[in-house]
Structures are given as structure tokens and as C-alpha cells.
Amino acid sequence: MTRPVAPRQAAATAATTTAPDPAGKASPAHTPDEMTASGATADPSGATTDMSPPTVDASGVTAGASGVTRVAGGWAGVLLTAARPAGPMLVLAVVAGVGAAGAAIGLIATSAWLISRAALHPPVLHLMVAIVAVRAFGISRGVLRYLERLVGHDAALRTLTELRVRVFRALAERAPAGLAAFRRADLVQRLVADVDAVVDVLVRVLLPVTIAAVVGAGSVLLVGSMLPAAGVALAVGLLVVCVGVPLLQGLVARRADGLLAPLRAELSTGVVDLLHGLPDLIAHGAAGARLAAVADTDARLRAAERRSAAATGVGAAVTVLSSGIGMLVGLVAGAVAVRAGRLDGELLAVVVLTPPAVFEAVSGVPAAAQRLAGAREALRRIAAVFAAPLPATEPADPAPLPTGPHTLRLAGVHAGWSADRPVLRGFDLTLEPGQRIALVGPSGAGKSTVAALLVRFLDPTAGRITLDGVDLRDLRGDDVRQVIGYLGEDAYLFDTTVERNLRVARADATTAELEEALRAARLLDWARALPQGLGTPVGEHGVLLSGGEQRRLALARALLMPFPIMILDEPTEHLDERTAAELTADLLRATRGRTVLLITHRTEGLSDVDSVVHVGRGCAPR
Structure with missing residues (x-):
């Protein structure tokens, strides 16, 4: 039966950190344990499957990747969708802009007629209408211009906010599995600079072009008459x-x-990589080469900007030249018409002086066209984010969350970070309430894929994953992550204090609850000894902490949430054997009473688990 789906909602578990590593290789089948039936079948040929993240081009989009597609004309769809809520305000801005430009042209034309007519010394009453019109045009020009700028920018900024929220939501819906084709710095560029391009398109493209079209047509009719x-x-x-x-x-x-x-995205990515990897680059003597690569990207960006600026200069020069030629033609043709008696002398000044005012009103069109050319690529890059497939889809009619105690069961699951390259084939696993299972296997065997499946970062391509008999795909991802907590391999620590990092899990947690979580993670004495206690900063990515302290702080954050099921994904990665054994023991002790799936490639320190499942090498119950 076809399962109706709706766009996945953005969600983040309190203990969620970085994405499970999508890199992996298929492993041979293993025999199931009668208590925790677990199986993972590799490709029948026995060949390994390369699941490393795809490479990206300069734009940050996978070249030919199945995960990201570019839709022809997608940039226009993004723009129209974003601008639709502000449509009435944009129409008002266009009306005000047309009125302001018309008032400016009317001011010049009326003033030209008034001065020419006044030179003939007519009765002053004959000039009163023109005098009043000049005042009206002068006042309305400023008022309408202000209104056009106010309403236009308000509409653009509202659109900017709406689009940025939509892009962020799209990223959250696809994280982490659906963003393997993008670099982090490139995603920031799309979310910030590329979305900012929308303001240019609305305020400096759509408005001036529309205003120029209306004012230009009206002016041609006026002068032609x-x-x-x-x-x-x-x-x-x-x-x-x-x-x-x-x-x-x-x-x-x-x-x-x-x-x-x-090029801006490439430069941003290069600078971020350089800054993050600077210690290693210096240690290996490679900083100079990396800096030269960034400088080369910057030079190419500057060259492109110079060429773009040159085109802008050419456009401005041609605009001024066209205005001058128009004035000259009007002067010659008008003089001939006046001599022939086909044009009043007072109107000659109007015919000659009106074109410069008209060209001033439409002078923004060349720059608008150039901005649109530059913004199209930015909008295409935003469209590529929306085009990226959802790794897990939300049900249109979600089932209620079971109340527990909870049993997790994977049956015949096929899954992978790419639909055409599954890491897991026919995988089976059962987690009974309170059971503690260690999932052990080499890198690339699919252990992190199992974690992603259980917290609904990824949906299986075949088979079923059930929570108390309910298919996870029938449950909202947010609901699933209220039951299943996830502590990732590289828990992300924010560049703020210990307390604020803990409150990511529960903003309303009391100080006593924070201290209890730290005590369970064996960090309370450490936290009390800090210079500022819980108010001590941890640095970017927790750089001011040791590796063990980082992982224990992440554990404390996870323990703040009463998850009945905990997924611990490689919590001892990059730690020495002694520290890893101590942390594993503390993890299992702190999560006592909960259902635990401990994912690791180490076999040491697993004496306290109920069962050890060796992915790719059979099952060894303990």
C-alpha cells in the first residue's frame, strides 16, 4: 500500500550532534542470535561498496549526484514563491514608484513650459495652473519616492525573512543524510549571501524594471502627442x-x-577550511599552499567583479549617450516644427527637456538586468537545496506515539546514504525494553546507518522498523526523537558556557537537574572546579576541553532528557584505550534502566552489556 507523506518537519534531538558518517562498506552476512536476531547482508558479489560522500564542484552542488538535482527555471520558482506573500505590498511599491517617476517627469515638463511661457510676459493668471502643478509635482515626487522605498524595502525584507526561514527549514528537513552533497561553508553561503540576493532582485530588479516600462510608455505617448x-x-x-x-x-x-x-561560495569554503585546519597545515608545512589556493580563488573573484563592473560602466555610458542623442534629436526636430508652425514655441522646451528626465527614470534598467544575471545563479543554488531529496518523509496522517515500555525491531531492512548503494541488506535487530546491546563492527559496516534509521534521520528503502509494532514511518520524526535519544560520535559543543550547552537539551532545567546530569556523567566535581563554574566558556567546538570532557559533557546533555531508549554512536572514538574503557563504563552506568544500543568498533569494556552483535562477523551473545 502506498504510504501518503508530507514534508518532513525540522527537528533536532537534545543529544543530536553531527551526522552519522555516511561513509561505509557493505559487509558479509552473519548469523542471527536467537535473542537479538541481527543480520546484515552484503552485496552478493562480496564487493565492497564505497559510501564516501560525493565530491562537489565550485558551486557546492554534487556534479551529477543522485542526491541533488537542478530544475530548469527553478530559480524563478523560488523567487515567485518567496515574493507571493508580499505581492500586494510590491504592487503598492510599483504604483508609488510610477507616481514618483511620473511626478519627476511632470515637474521637468511643467517647469520647462512655465519658464518658456513666462518669458512672453502673459497675464499671471494664465500661469497659475502651471505654478500649482509645479508645486504639486515637487511635493508628490518626494512623498511618493519615500513611500516607494519604504513599502518596497519592507516587502523585500519580509520576503527575505520568509525565504531564509524556508531555506533553513529545508536544510533541517534534509539533515543530516540529505546534505552529504554540500559543504558546510557552502550551506552558510546559500543561507546568507544567496538569500540576500533576493533583496537585490525585488528592490533593484523587479521594481525599477516595472516602473521603467510604465513610465517609458507613458512618456513616449506624451512626447509623441x-x-x-x-x-x-x-x-x-x-x-x-x-x-x-x-x-x-x-x-x-x-x-x-x-x-x-x-566563486564567493568557493572562497568562503576555502577560508573556513583554512581556519579550521590551520594547526595541522602549519604542522605539515602545507599552510602556504592552502593560503595560495585561497588567494587564487580571491583573485578569480576579483577578476569576475572587475569584468562585471566594466559592463556596468559600459551600460551607464550608453545610457548617458542615448539621453544626449534623444535631447539633440528633439531639439532639431522641434526647431524645424516650430519654424513650420507645427509646434508652439513653449512646447519646444518640453520636447527637449523631457527626455533627460525619462532616461533618468529608466537608468536603473541596465543595472537591474545585470543584477538579475548575477542573482540567477544564487537563486539556482537555493533551488538546489529545495530539490535535494528528503531522506525521511513525514506521514500525512501520523499515528499516535506508543506509550511503552518500548520495543524496537528492525526486520529485513535495506538502507544506505544513497538509494542505489545500500549499506544494509536484510538487517534484523530487536531491542527489548531495558536491554543493552553493543553493535560492533568495522568502519563502513553500517553501524551509523542503523543509528540514523532509528532516530528517523533516514528511512529504509526496504523492510520495516517498528516501535511497539508501529512502523516508524507512520510516526512523526519529532515524536520518535522524544522516545529515542541519540549521542553522536562527534557531539557538537557550542561556543558558549557549560550551562548553556546543557540547556540545549532542556532550556527549563533547574540547576539541580543540571548538576545531577553532570554527576551521572562524572563531571560535577570538574564543573565546580572551573573558574566560573557552569558559566565557564567551552570554546568553539569545545576546544577548551579535553576529548574525554567533551564526550562526558555531551553525555550529560543527553541524560537531561528522559529518553527510554538511547543510541550511543561511537562515544569513545579518538580516545585512548583507558579513557575509552572508563567512559564506556560510565555511559552504561549512567543509562542504567534505559534501553541502550551502544555502537562501537571496539570490543573492550563491553562486559556490562546484555548482548554483543558483530555486524559482518556474526553475533556473539554475552
Whole structure:
């Protein structure tokens, strides 16, 4: 039966840290234990499966990766979807902008007529309408311009906020399994700089182009009604500025504009990698080469920006030239018409001075076209985030969460970080209430994949995973993660205090509860001895703590939540044998009374577990 699904909601368990390592190799089948039937079948050929994360191109998107797709015209869909809620405000901004530009042109035209007419010394009453019109145009121009900027930027910033939230939600829905094709720095670039490009598109592209189209058409009709030849000349000049110049700029800087967003992402990624890996790079004498690579990326970015700026300069020059030619044509044609008696002398000034005001109103079109060319790539990169597949889908009609005691069962599960390259084949495992099982196996055997499946970071491609008989795919991911806690291999510690890192799990936890969690993780005496106690900073990624302290602090954070089931994924990774054995014992002691799945590649220190399941080597019950 087909399972209806809805977009997965963003969720994060209190103990959730970094993504389980998607790298893995298939392992041979092993025999099931009669108490914890566990099986993992490799590819029948026995060949290993390379599950390392795919490589990325300069844009941060996998080249040909199955996990990320680019949809033709997707950038336009992203823009329209984001701008739709602000549609009425954008329409108001366009109306105000047209009014402001029209008032500016009306001010110039009316002033030109008024001065020319006044030179003939008519009765002052004949000038009163023009005088009032000049005042009205002058006042309304400023008011409408302010309104256009206020409403337009408000709409753009609201759209920016909405789109940024949507992008973040899309990232959260796909994390961690669905983001293997992206670099972290590149994701930050997409969330920040690429989303900022939307403001440019709305405020500096859509608004000026729409306003220019309306004002330009109206001005051609106005001038053409007085002198057809001048109207034709103005229309030709506007076509040159609004169509010809963008095409010329495209020829000059199309490639450069398309490279700006990817090069900025590449530079951001390079700088972040350089900063994070600086100690190792210095130790191996490779800092110079890495710095040179970053400098090369920066040089290519500067070159693209210079080429883009050159195109902008060409557009500005052609716009000024077109304005001057339009004025000159109007002057010559108007003078001929006045001599022939086909045009009043007062209107000659209007015909000559109106085109510069019109060209000023449409002068933003070439720059808008160039900004759109640069923003398209940024919007495509955002579209690629939305196009990334959901590794776990939320049910349209979720089942209620079972009340427990909870039994977890995996039956015939096939799963992997790529749909066409499963790591697990026919995997079986049962976790009874209160049972403590160690899942042991080499790197790449699929242990972390099991953890991702159990906390609904990933859905199986075949088989079933049930919680008290209810398929996990019928439960909301947030509900599952209220029952199953996950302590990852590299628990993320925020660059803040010990207390605030603990409160990530429970913001309302009392000081006594924090201390109890630290006591269970054997960190209470350590925390009390810190210079500022629980208010002591831990540094970025917990750099001010030792490896053992980092893992114990992550354990304390996980223990703050009353998870009946705990998944401990490689908690002793990168620790020496003695520290690893002590931490394993403390983990099992602190989680006594809970169902525990301890994932590790070590066999030492497992005397307190009920059963040891060797992935790929059979099962050894203990």
C-alpha cells in the first residue's frame, strides 16, 4: 500500500550532534542470535561498496549526484514563491514608484513650459495652473519616492525573512543524510549571501524594471502627442537603454556574473577550511599552499567583479549617450516644427527637456538586468537545496506515539546514504525494553546507518522498523526523537558556557537537574572546579576541553532528557584505550534502566552489556 507523506518537519534531538558518517562498506552476512536476531547482508558479489560522500564542484552542488538535482527555471520558482506573500505590498511599491517617476517627469515638463511661457510676459493668471502643478509635482515626487522605498524595502525584507526561514527549514528537513552533497561553508553561503540576493532582485530588479516600462510608455505617448518625430526618437533611445544595453552587458559580463556566486561560495569554503585546519597545515608545512589556493580563488573573484563592473560602466555610458542623442534629436526636430508652425514655441522646451528626465527614470534598467544575471545563479543554488531529496518523509496522517515500555525491531531492512548503494541488506535487530546491546563492527559496516534509521534521520528503502509494532514511518520524526535519544560520535559543543550547552537539551532545567546530569556523567566535581563554574566558556567546538570532557559533557546533555531508549554512536572514538574503557563504563552506568544500543568498533569494556552483535562477523551473545 502506498504510504501518503508530507514534508518532513525540522527537528533536532537534545543529544543530536553531527551526522552519522555516511561513509561505509557493505559487509558479509552473519548469523542471527536467537535473542537479538541481527543480520546484515552484503552485496552478493562480496564487493565492497564505497559510501564516501560525493565530491562537489565550485558551486557546492554534487556534479551529477543522485542526491541533488537542478530544475530548469527553478530559480524563478523560488523567487515567485518567496515574493507571493508580499505581492500586494510590491504592487503598492510599483504604483508609488510610477507616481514618483511620473511626478519627476511632470515637474521637468511643467517647469520647462512655465519658464518658456513666462518669458512672453502673459497675464499671471494664465500661469497659475502651471505654478500649482509645479508645486504639486515637487511635493508628490518626494512623498511618493519615500513611500516607494519604504513599502518596497519592507516587502523585500519580509520576503527575505520568509525565504531564509524556508531555506533553513529545508536544510533541517534534509539533515543530516540529505546534505552529504554540500559543504558546510557552502550551506552558510546559500543561507546568507544567496538569500540576500533576493533583496537585490525585488528592490533593484523587479521594481525599477516595472516602473521603467510604465513610465517609458507613458512618456513616449506624451512626447509623441506633441511631436511625433521626437516621440519616435525617445522610443528608440528607450529601447537602446532598456533592451540593447542589457544585451551588450550580457555579452561583456555574462560569464563573469554567473561566476560571482559560485566563486564567493568557493572562497568562503576555502577560508573556513583554512581556519579550521590551520594547526595541522602549519604542522605539515602545507599552510602556504592552502593560503595560495585561497588567494587564487580571491583573485578569480576579483577578476569576475572587475569584468562585471566594466559592463556596468559600459551600460551607464550608453545610457548617458542615448539621453544626449534623444535631447539633440528633439531639439532639431522641434526647431524645424516650430519654424513650420507645427509646434508652439513653449512646447519646444518640453520636447527637449523631457527626455533627460525619462532616461533618468529608466537608468536603473541596465543595472537591474545585470543584477538579475548575477542573482540567477544564487537563486539556482537555493533551488538546489529545495530539490535535494528528503531522506525521511513525514506521514500525512501520523499515528499516535506508543506509550511503552518500548520495543524496537528492525526486520529485513535495506538502507544506505544513497538509494542505489545500500549499506544494509536484510538487517534484523530487536531491542527489548531495558536491554543493552553493543553493535560492533568495522568502519563502513553500517553501524551509523542503523543509528540514523532509528532516530528517523533516514528511512529504509526496504523492510520495516517498528516501535511497539508501529512502523516508524507512520510516526512523526519529532515524536520518535522524544522516545529515542541519540549521542553522536562527534557531539557538537557550542561556543558558549557549560550551562548553556546543557540547556540545549532542556532550556527549563533547574540547576539541580543540571548538576545531577553532570554527576551521572562524572563531571560535577570538574564543573565546580572551573573558574566560573557552569558559566565557564567551552570554546568553539569545545576546544577548551579535553576529548574525554567533551564526550562526558555531551553525555550529560543527553541524560537531561528522559529518553527510554538511547543510541550511543561511537562515544569513545579518538580516545585512548583507558579513557575509552572508563567512559564506556560510565555511559552504561549512567543509562542504567534505559534501553541502550551502544555502537562501537571496539570490543573492550563491553562486559556490562546484555548482548554483543558483530555486524559482518556474526553475533556473539554475552
